Each structure stands twice: as C-alpha cells, then as structure tokens.
Amino acid sequence: CTSHRMILPDVVRPLGLTATLINIPAPVQRCFLQGARLSGALVSGRMAPKRKATAVKPVKDNPEISGGDEDVKPKKKNPSRAPKTEGSPSKSASRPKQPALTEPTATEDGWTLHPPSLIYKAVPAAQGSKKIAAFDLDGTLVHVKSRARFALDADDWKWFNKRVPTELRRLAEEEGYQLVIFSNQGGIRSALTGAGAVKTRGRVDNVLAALTGKDGPLHAQVFMSTLPDDLRKPGTGMWDFFTEHCNAGVKPDLSQSFYVGDMAGRVGDIQGTNNPTPSDTDKGFAEAIGIAFKTPEEVFGEGEAKKEVVFEGSSGKNDDLADAFQTLTDHFRRLGDGFKANAFAKVQKVLAGWPTKITSSKDLKGVAGVGKGSAAKIDEFLETGKFAVLEEEGGEAAQLPSKAAADAAPFLNI
Incomplete structure (x- = not known):
C-alpha cells in the first residue's frame, strides 16, 4: 500500500x-x-x-x-455553516412536535382551542343579547395589507374601509347589537397549536385592539373553523356552538339578527385559484341559520382594496375579449414597453377566466389589476371591435377578428 x-x-x-x-x-x-x-x-x-x-x-x-x-466518501464540510457548539439545539429539538389536543384547552392570550376544528374567543362582556350582528373576517371587516393571497403575519391587515370601526361601534353602542365574528380558517387544519394558528389569533387580536376608542374597548366574540366539517360555513356548527355555550343562555332573536359576508355568489366572489365558480358560503350560512344577509358594501360602503382574482385557464365566456388583450400585450412587448405589456397580460388572464359574459368594464369593478386604462380598453373593444392604438402605431392587428372568425380563417383562405 x-x-x-x-x-x-x-x-x-x-x-x-x-x-x-x-x-x-x-x-x-x-x-x-x-x-x-x-x-x-x-x-x-x-x-x-x-x-x-x-x-x-x-x-x-x-x-x-x-x-x-x-466506498462511502466523507461528507464535505460547508464553510458557510457555523459549526455546532456543545449544547446547541438541533433543528428537531428547536421545533418539537406539538402533541395533538384531545380536550378543550385555554391559551394565555384568552383563546380556547377546541379539538378537532374550532378556535374561539369567548368574552362574557359581549354576551346576553338577543340582537346579533355577525360578520365574516377577511374581505368583510379587513383586507390583507400586503396584497398577498394569505396574511404574512399578525400585522398583515387593514380595514375594509375607514367606516368599519365607526359602524361597528354604532351597532354595538347605539343599536344594542352583540358583535360576533365567524370565519373559515382552513389553512390551520388540525394544527390548533401550530404557528399558523398562533399567527391568526394574533392577527384577530390586533384587529380587536384597534377597535378600542376613548370610551374603552369594543367587545366582540370570535369563532374560527379549521376543517371541512359541520363547523365550516355554510354549515351552522359555529353558530350553534355560540348560541349554546357563549351567549349567557339567551336565545338570539333571528328576526333582529343579521350576518355580513363577502362570499355572496356574485361574479368575482372566488375562493381558490382553480375554481372559477362564484362562492356563496356566507350567504348560505345566513340562510341556513334563518337570519338576514348583507354584503360588506351594503353595510360599510365600497371597499378600499381591490379584490384579488386568480384564474387558471379559460372559461370560454370571453375569448374574443381575452384574445384582443393578448394582441395588445404582444404589441407593447414588441415596442419594448414592458410596463404596459405586463399590465395588459394580467388583465388578459382575468378576462379569459371570468365565469360570465362581460358586457361592460363595470362588470370588473373592484377587481385588482383592472384599472381605469384597462377598463377604457375593455369598453373600447366591446363597442368598436378594435383598438385605436394599434391603428395609430401601425399595429398589424388593428381590426381584431372574433375567435370564431379566426378559427374559420384557415378554411376560408382569409
């Protein structure tokens, strides 16, 4: 050797x-x-x-x-990784697996974790009324401030609009309503003690803390379902739990109570990227309980944040309009105007996936990405069948054929 x-x-x-x-x-x-x-x-x-x-x-x-x-080769050391020191915790030790809850557990921040799928905050000072003003959370009382699809942390929120705190206080203090929030939080699933649950509880606590005024805090109770079971809206499980355990034994008067939510089955009330069907879970929740239903616009006015709508693929309802915006996108990309090209490309995806026939830019009011310029282009094409900018700048597709005509063109030699 x-x-x-x-x-x-x-x-x-x-x-x-x-x-x-x-x-x-x-x-x-x-x-x-x-x-x-x-x-x-x-x-x-x-x-x-x-x-x-x-x-x-x-x-x-x-x-x-x-x-x-x-024949096993020794592992190469990563010079960028700091060497472990004696007594330093390992990755698995720093994040111990939380044991599954088997019975209701109270947290230090005033919440109760009720396995398998309920997280709630009961407030004795907000109990005992026959008049219930109930609300959804996201899209109704607040929006995600970062404009991400889901909140990034406990501070990632802003009011639906500036009227929300004032209107909630008026309902509670002048009209005598008891405030209750019912929210589906499917991202938590069964991890009631996990990081996602902690973040969501902290976010709701921050919202409630912001309701504190010169006259003191505005009391409200909160119920969140985390799994697709009978507690999840439009099921009435959360309402039933509230009336049985968290209203001081007082049965609500359904004729004087109402629920406010943004999932009303309207075009644009979309839940999930791959499901373009409008959702009516909030409306169905109110109907199943037997109380009046209202949208946040009816109670607070127009929201200050636009609704994020994400579609994958085409619904087939607006192919002419979507194809026209694709031509517009390609035109500005060839001119080197990336800003306009990207803006129109985003609108094109919305148009392609929109689940109903668009007759006016007003149909897309409040949708993120559809600004005044894009709205004007939508109306221009719907009225004239073309874009003037393509004619003025020498675009080769000034007069845009319909999808049916384009499909038939190879057979008609046009």
Missing part, C-alpha cells in the same frame, strides 16, 4: 486471502481490501464482476475503525 508506506506481499491473491485486520487503521483496511479486489481481477486476466459493497464491521476496542460502507 503505497499510500500508507506499507508493503502487502503475496497475501493478496485471488484465492485463499487470509489476513487479520485487527489493530490495522481503518484507512489501511480500505486500501487492503481494494487491493485484494484489483489483484484478483488481474490474476484472472479479466475484470472481476462488480459486487455489492459490504460494510466493514467495526472491531471492538479499536476507536480508529468505524463501521460503514467502505
């Missing part, structure tokens, strides 16, 4: 290999065994068939010999 300045004479033979490995350092063992294989192949005049690597068993009382596969 030239690597270790040792000579291994005729003991390396294809047959009858005998040698003791005890008290031989591990590196030498590996060289010795590799040499034995090579020698056997050379003596036989051919390369020996590959054999499955076998582990070298460690020898007791010899700390230099390790038990691992002989």
Whole structure:
C-alpha cells in the first residue's frame, strides 16, 4: 500500500486471502481490501464482476475503525455553516412536535382551542343579547395589507374601509347589537397549536385592539373553523356552538339578527385559484341559520382594496375579449414597453377566466389589476371591435377578428 508506506506481499491473491485486520487503521483496511479486489481481477486476466459493497464491521476496542460502507466518501464540510457548539439545539429539538389536543384547552392570550376544528374567543362582556350582528373576517371587516393571497403575519391587515370601526361601534353602542365574528380558517387544519394558528389569533387580536376608542374597548366574540366539517360555513356548527355555550343562555332573536359576508355568489366572489365558480358560503350560512344577509358594501360602503382574482385557464365566456388583450400585450412587448405589456397580460388572464359574459368594464369593478386604462380598453373593444392604438402605431392587428372568425380563417383562405 503505497499510500500508507506499507508493503502487502503475496497475501493478496485471488484465492485463499487470509489476513487479520485487527489493530490495522481503518484507512489501511480500505486500501487492503481494494487491493485484494484489483489483484484478483488481474490474476484472472479479466475484470472481476462488480459486487455489492459490504460494510466493514467495526472491531471492538479499536476507536480508529468505524463501521460503514467502505466506498462511502466523507461528507464535505460547508464553510458557510457555523459549526455546532456543545449544547446547541438541533433543528428537531428547536421545533418539537406539538402533541395533538384531545380536550378543550385555554391559551394565555384568552383563546380556547377546541379539538378537532374550532378556535374561539369567548368574552362574557359581549354576551346576553338577543340582537346579533355577525360578520365574516377577511374581505368583510379587513383586507390583507400586503396584497398577498394569505396574511404574512399578525400585522398583515387593514380595514375594509375607514367606516368599519365607526359602524361597528354604532351597532354595538347605539343599536344594542352583540358583535360576533365567524370565519373559515382552513389553512390551520388540525394544527390548533401550530404557528399558523398562533399567527391568526394574533392577527384577530390586533384587529380587536384597534377597535378600542376613548370610551374603552369594543367587545366582540370570535369563532374560527379549521376543517371541512359541520363547523365550516355554510354549515351552522359555529353558530350553534355560540348560541349554546357563549351567549349567557339567551336565545338570539333571528328576526333582529343579521350576518355580513363577502362570499355572496356574485361574479368575482372566488375562493381558490382553480375554481372559477362564484362562492356563496356566507350567504348560505345566513340562510341556513334563518337570519338576514348583507354584503360588506351594503353595510360599510365600497371597499378600499381591490379584490384579488386568480384564474387558471379559460372559461370560454370571453375569448374574443381575452384574445384582443393578448394582441395588445404582444404589441407593447414588441415596442419594448414592458410596463404596459405586463399590465395588459394580467388583465388578459382575468378576462379569459371570468365565469360570465362581460358586457361592460363595470362588470370588473373592484377587481385588482383592472384599472381605469384597462377598463377604457375593455369598453373600447366591446363597442368598436378594435383598438385605436394599434391603428395609430401601425399595429398589424388593428381590426381584431372574433375567435370564431379566426378559427374559420384557415378554411376560408382569409
């Protein structure tokens, strides 16, 4: 073994290999065994068939010999990674798995985790009224401030509009309504003690804290369902739990109570990226309970944040309009105007996936990405069937054919 300045004479033979490995350092063992294989192949005049690597068993009382596969290469150290110090917690130790809850558990921040799928905050000061003003959370009382699809942290929220705090206080203090929030929070699932649940509780607490005025806090109770079971809206499980356990034994007067939510089955009331069907879970929730239903626009006025709508693919309802905006997008991209090209491309996706026939830009009012400029282009095409900008700038598609005409063109030689 030239690597270790040792000579291994005729003991390396294809047959009858005998040698003791005890008290031989591990590196030498590996060289010795590799040499034995090579020698056997050379003596036989051919390369020996590959054999499955076998582990070298460690020898007791010899700390230099390790038990691992002989061909396993040592792992390279990452110089950018700080070395572990004695007593430093491992990744698994820093994030211990939370045991599953089996019974209702109160948290230090005043919430109750009720397995398998309910998180609620009961407030005795907000109980005992027959008149209930109930609300959805996201899209009704607040919006995501970052404009991400889901809140990034407990501070990622803003009011639906500036009237919300004033109107809630008026309902509670002047009209005598008890305020209750019912929200589906499917992202939490069964992890009632997980990071997502902690973030959501903190976010709701921040919303409630912002309702505190010069006359003190505005009390409200909150119920959140986390799994697709009977608690989830439009099911009435959360309402039933509230009336049975969290209203001081007082039965609400359904004729004087109402529920406000944004999922009303309107065009644009979309839940999920791949489901363009309008959702009416909030409206269905109110109807199942037997109380009046209202949209946030009816109670608070128009929202200050536009609704994010995401579609995948085409609904087939507005292909002419979507194709026209694709032409417009391509035109500005060729001119090197990336800003306009990207803006029109975003609108094109909305137009392609919109689940109903668009007759006016007003149908897209409040949809994120459809600004005044895009709205004007939508109305222009719906009225004239073309874009003037393509004619003025020499666009090759000034007069845009309908999808049906475009499909028929190859057969009509036009």
